[in-house]
Amino acid sequence: MGVLSAGQSKQYSKSIGLRSAQSLILGVVIGSGIFSTPGLITTYVKSPAATVLVWFASGLISLLGGWCYCELGAALPFTGGETVYLERAFGRMTAFLYVWVSALVARPASVALSAIVSSDYACSLLWPDTNDEPGDARWGAAAVAIASCCLLQMMSTYVTAVSLSILTAFKMLLVLSICLLGVFHAGIMSRGTDQLDPSKSFNDIETAPGDWVLALVNCLYAYNGWNMLNSAASEVVDPSTTIPLAINTGLIVAIVSFLWINVSYLLTLDIEDISGSTTVAVDFTREIVGDLGGQIVAGGVALSAFSTCHGLLFASTQAMRESGRSQLMPRIFGGQLQLCRDVTPTPVFALLMQSTIAILMVYFLKSFEAIVRVYVWTQWVFFSLAILALVTLRWAEPELDRPYRVWLIVPVLFVGISVFMVFVLFFLSPGTCSVAMIALLLGVPAWYFHQYMLRRQGATASVANPNDAHPLLVATRTNPQYADGASNSNEFKTL
Secondary structure (H helix, E strand, O other): OEEEOOOOOOOOOOOEOHHHHHHHHHHHHOOOHHHHOHHHHHHHHOOHHHHHHHHHHHHHHHHHHHHHHHHHHHHOOOEOOHHHHHHHHHOHHHHHHHHHHHHHHHHHHHHHHHHHHHHHHHHHHHOOOHHHOOOOHHHHHHHHHHHHHHHHHHHOHHHHHHHHHHHHHHHHHHHHHHHHHHHHHHHHOOOOOOOOOOOOOOOOOOOOHHHHHHHHHHHHHHOOOOOHHHHEHHHEOOHHHHHHHHHHHHHHHHHHHHHHHHHHHHHHOOHHHHOOOOOHHHHHHHHHHOHHHHHHHHHHHHHHHHHHHHHHHHHHHHHHHHHHHOOOOOHHHHOEEEOOOOOOOEOHHHHHHHHHHHHHHHHHHOOHHHHHHHHHHHHHHHHHHHHHHHHHHHHHOOOOOOOOOOOOHHHHHHHHHHHHHHHHHHHHOHHHHHHHHHHHHHHHHHHHHHHHHHHHOOOOOOOOOHHHOOOOOOOEOOEHHHOOOOOOOOOOOOO
């Protein structure tokens, strides 16, 4: 068993072309959310037309964010995503708080959610009648799914990468199959409901603003992942062109796919049957092709959601490893262990931490929607800050080369929507969102303690000026102390 040093640097190759980037966006955005949230959304808005409207509006909001990330990724094509933007615009402490809350809350929550979706569909395959399902079966199955992903990744990152490619292709085939089933049933066979008839599609629509916000929260979770490409921007070929094209095409395909799937559901099932269902894809397929088709889809979605869980756990541990290497987080998370001979070293400490927190979330919260609210609240706090960084950098670094530039109204609109969502969601679910809020507040003393430990270890950190400590990606004309004579404002000095 070999150990790699946390401080060991790594050079990244330009290996992500346009097709790979588009596949990455589609593979992450079209994840487990589309199989789990339709029932929650119809529960809140209660109307077929309103359901379609929520999916369309959430897609547009995500597209606004995606356009802003196009500018950020094209201008700052470095590994780290939000960490880079927050540190460059607001300082190292803000970047630390993002990594801290992501490690403790956001990333484990996303892993837990995908594991729950996988367990829901696996349990529907084993116990078609929910009355026969043992009480804690779905939560136990979710914990087993997380533990299995952890074990697989501890054994080999190569096997992880290969299995992710295969499972992602399978997931896209599954989504396409559901779309085609809807066309066959409603279009070719001319069967189904008339719920989307304009004369009745808005019947019984919900008027409470809070319910519409909660519907948007669940829908935005389904669209989650449009920011992932920026985290690996340094590996993208021609990022000024590839990142904007990949994000735009990926999100447009996702919006069309989600609308297509939900229209198919509404043309096949009564809205009362969709509302509250956690396995609506099984109900949909069973209605068209019978129980056998429903069982096939249940197994397929369980495997698809497992692949999403697998990929999210892999991405989150790699992000923690890089934060440990740069000393933005404690060095222990940057260390890797080679558990087997001739096998790629694995960031075991980061992997175990993420997996343990995800399992604890499943065990203690025992509510898919509660975890969704924690996750969305956390993510959108930092989405708003990252896009606020775009505006800040336009003022602070006007000379920065921006190959892709959005109209100023786009980030302003997105930040306004994000702040509104964050405040209303906290008002509607103060207890649930307090989990993320407490983690965020605890990050402040954790930051100062981390700086103290760095000084004890002989580092040059200064609590009085913490941005002077171990620059991760901060060398710019507005931070000349790290420029090392570099004349290009896009250049960075990495640890």
